[in-house]
Amino acid sequence: xxxxxxxxxREGKRTDAAMQRWRENRFGQFIHFGLYSLAGGHWNGxxxxxxxEWIKGNARISDEDYEALTRQFVLPEFDAREWARIAKEMxxxxxxxxxxxxxxxxxxxxxxxxxDVSRTPxxxxxxxxxxxxxxxxxIDVYFYYSIIDxxxxxxxxxxETVEDSLAFFRYxxxxxxxxxELMTRYPEVKGFWFDGTWDKSVVKFGKITWDIExxxxxxxxxxxxxxxxxxxxxxxxHFDTNGKLMGDYEQGWERSLPxxxxxxxxxxxxxxxxxxxxxxxxxxxxxxxxxxxxEMLAAATSMNGNFVLNFGPKGDGSLREEEKQMARKVGKWxxxxxxxxxxxxxxxxxPQKWGxxxxxxxxxxxxxxxxxxxxxxxxxxxxxxxxxxxxxxxxGKEGMELKPEKSTKNEFxxxxxxxKDGFPYVIRLKLKEGDSVGNYVAPKx
Ligand SMILES: COc1ccc([C@H]2[C@H](O)[C@H](O)[C@H](C)N2C)cc1
Numbered sequence: 001x002x003x004x005x006x007x008x009x010r011e012g013k014r015t016d017a018a019m020q021r022w023r024e025n026r027f028g029q030f031i032h033f034g035l036y037s038l039a040g041g042h043w044n045g046x047x048x049x050x051x052x053e054w055i056k057g058n059a060r061i062s063d064e065d066y067e068a069l070t071r072q073f074v075l076p077e078f079d080a081r082e083w084a085r086i087a088k089e090m091x092x093x094x095x096x097x098x099x100x101x102x103x104x105x106x107x108x109x110x111x112x113x114x115x116d117v118s119r120t121p122x123x124x125x126x127x128x129x130x131x132x133x134x135x136x137x138x139i140d141v142y143f144y145y146s147i148i149d150x151x152x153x154x155x156x157x158x159x160e161t162v163e164d165s166l167a168f169f170r171y172x173x174x175x176x177x178x179x180x181e182l183m184t185r186y187p188e189v190k191g192f193w194f195d196g197t198w199d200k201s202v203v204k205f206g207k208i209t210w211d212i213e214x215x216x217x218x219x220x221x222x223x224x225x226x227x228x229x230x231x232x233x234x235x236x237x238h239f240d241t242n243g244k245l246m247g248d249y250e251q252g253w254e255r256s257l258p259x260x261x262x263x264x265x266x267x268x269x270x271x272x273x274x275x276x277x278x279x280x281x282x283x284x285x286x287x288x289x290x291x292x293x294x295e296m297l298a299a300a301t302s303m304n305g306n307f308v309l310n311f312g313p314k315g316d317g318s319l320r321e322e323e324k325q326m327a328r329k330v331g332k333w334x335x336x337x338x339x340x341x342x343x344x345x346x347x348x349x350x351p352q353k354w355g356x357x358x359x360x361x362x363x364x365x366x367x368x369x370x371x372x373x374x375x376x377x378x379x380x381x382x383x384x385x386x387x388x389x390x391x392x393x394x395x396g397k398e399g400m401e402l403k404p405e406k407s408t409k410n411e412f413x414x415x416x417x418x419x420k421d422g423f424p425y426v427i428r429l430k431l432k433e434g435d436s437v438g439n440y441v442a443p444k445x
Contacts, residue, residue, distance in 0.1 A: 006210035007232040007240030013265055014248055018190065018222035022249075023265065024343040024361070025093035025140060026301055027334070028308035030269055031083070031130075032098050032144075032277040035069040035105045038315035041280030052312065053101055053278030056150060063151075070105070073120035078317025080126070080133035086319055087139055090327035091334030093342065094140040096193045096269075096308060097130055099182060101144070101278070104151030108185065112177050115151050131186050140190045142224075143182055147175065147209075148196030158200040168201055172208050176215055183219045191224030192216065193251070197231060206231030213247070226251025226267065253305070257296060261303035261346050268300050269308045272326060279312040279320065287322065290329035291423050295355075297330075297341060298369035298424060302356035304346045329423075336396040337426045340367035350382045354416075355424060367395075368427040370416070378413040379427070385410045388432035394419075395426040402427065 013019075032053055041052035043059040050058035056066050087095055100106045106116035108127035117126050134141050149155040154171035156164050183189060196202075197209065209230045216223045227238040230246035238252050239245055250266035255275065257268050270293070273283045293309060300307040309330075311323045334341070340358050347357035347366050355371040370379065383389070387410065392402045394417050404412040419425040 001242045004232055004234070004240055004242060006207045007236075007242060008244035008246045009210070009213060011244060016222060018224060019248060019265070021140070022094070022191070022224050022306070023304075023345075026306055026341050026344065027092050027297055028094040028096060028142075028267075028306060029087050029090065029092040029139075030096050030144070030277070030308050030310035032101065032279075032310060032312045033107065033126075034098055034101045034103055034278065035066065035073065036101070036103060036278040037313060038069050038072050040315055041276070041278075041282065047282055051278070052276050052280035053098075053103075055278075056103060066103070067115075067151075070115070070120045072315070073117070073122050075122045075126075075317035077314070078122070078126070080129035081136070083130065083313070083319065084133035084137040084139065086324060086327045087134065088137040089331040090309075091331050091338055092139060092309075094142060094190065094308075095134050096142040096144050097127070098144040098146075099127060100146055100149070100178070102146045102148045102150055102196055104146075104149040104155075106178075108182070110178055110181060112174055112181070113152070127182075127186060131188050135188050141186075141188055142191045142193055143186075143189050144193040144195060145179065145182070146196040147194060147202055147229075148199060149175075156201045159204060164201075168205070172205075172211075176212065179212060179215060180219065183216065183223070187220075189223075191226075191248075192229070193226065194229035197228060197237065203231055203235045203237070206233050206235060224248050228252065249306075257299055258303060258305070262305070265304070265306075267306040267308060268296070269310065270296060271310045272322065277310055277312060279314050281314075283322070290326055290333070293326065293330055294333050294424055295369075295371045298356045298358065298371070301341050301344050301358045302346055302351075302369070333423055337369075337424075339363075339365075340369055340395065340426045340428070352380055352382070354379050364430070366429040366431065368414075368429065369424050370419075370427065371424045373416055373419070377416050379416050380407075381412045381414060381429070383410055383412065383431070389429055390432050391428075391430035393428055395428055 036053045036055050039055045048055050048059045109118035110116045131141050154167040156168040159165050159168050225247050226249050227247040228251040231237050232240040234241045245264045250264050253268035272288050274285045297307045313319050343361045344358040347359035349357050356369045358367045389404045392404055402414050404414045407413050
């Protein structure tokens with residue numbers, strides 16, 4: 001252990017109510033919306049390779065041509081209540097919106113820059129409408145904020161000269177003012193999702209990320225912030241030089257899931273196409289189905305993690321058809337099977353090939369989210385010796401009780417139900433009283 005002044009500011013999982021609510025939410029939505037949404041991944045009528053929210057660089061667009069997009073920011077179809085209704089239908093419990101992406105354009109009327117909604121034909125406080133509409137639907141709101149700011153004259157991706165450092169620290173002052181503004185104008189915000197901390201300037205001056213964390217906790221002690229914000233004074237990111245997680249949860253799972261449950265709280269953020277966060281009119285490559293998304297959500301829950309699915313609304317402010325379809329299908333599944341996700345954690349059982357176990361924090365049930373139907377027709381379950389399965393039903397088909405058969409000392413097989421709707425199904429196990437998973441000591445899996 002080396003002495004660090006700006007490493008992890010606390011250790012271990014947070015136990016306060018705000019963090020417990022974050023855990024129980026489990027399923028979230030990301031919204032990437034900005035000037036890039038108007039371009040839709042195309043420039044001068046041509047498809048532009050790369051992530052659509054990075055189009056300024058990908059299409060080598062000049063500052064003034066890009067800035068001209070502000071005059072097209074009209075959003076005739078924008079209705080935050082429609083976005084919130086669709087999010088509710090999908091079954092998400094929290095939503096993260098890009099208040100300012102790397103482009104530097106702000107979705108709220110900021111006192112500290114003109115590069116925001118108030119200088120567009122749309123003119124309204126989009127962020128306020130989003131916060132109010134989602135809060136109305138009972139969905140917690142979180143703010144994505146990019147440290148990188150391609151528009152701000154004082155942003156520096158590296159600091160090499162005295163002039164660079166003067167500019168960079170002016171930028172940090174601007175950033176702290178914007179973060180304060182966001183937390184005071186929109187006190188409903190539950191946490192921040194920082195991005196853009198890989199540039200040399202931030203890695204060189206990790207203390208600025210410590211300062212942001214301190215600032216946020218002064219304004220709201222319960223605020224939630226992941227590890228992606230943080231760099232220690234040696235340039236270590238996410239985990240400090242002593243290997244301790246900085247921030248409240250592992251925030252490095254970007255379009256990837258861990259193989260096994262991390263020790264810390266963690267969150268995976270996922271795109272429907274391979275790598276498009278902002279609106280790309282022409283999705284190419286593999287577009288994930290609702291079934292694939294549901295499997296990822298179940299996998300994350302089975303490993304004590306959260307899963308956040310990204311939507312990239314169109315430049316007119318409406319949601320694209322494919323995302324509305326996704327919300328409908330995932331939402332239908334969540335209606336029937338959400339009890340295997342919300343408030344659930346890793347079950348202390350040996351993982352099996354048919355899918356994922358989850359355990360509800362306190363209703364004592366164990367859930368089997370079956371994603372791989374066995375050719376044998378038999379679902380294998382290994383329980384601690386002496387356990388007895390008292391009840392075994394398929395969610396949504398509670399009348400159809402399944403009869404587990406003991407196959408060896410502590411192995412059972414459950415005849416797999418015929419389910420042909422192309423989605424995972426969930427079997428709910430009630431273990432004999434006293435054995436309920438909630439309170440027995442699990443075998444090391
Ligand atoms: C591969 O390098 C990347 C990938 C994604 C990102 C950004 C995306 O624009 C999006 O905002 C995602 C959440 N973020 C990590 C940045 C760098």
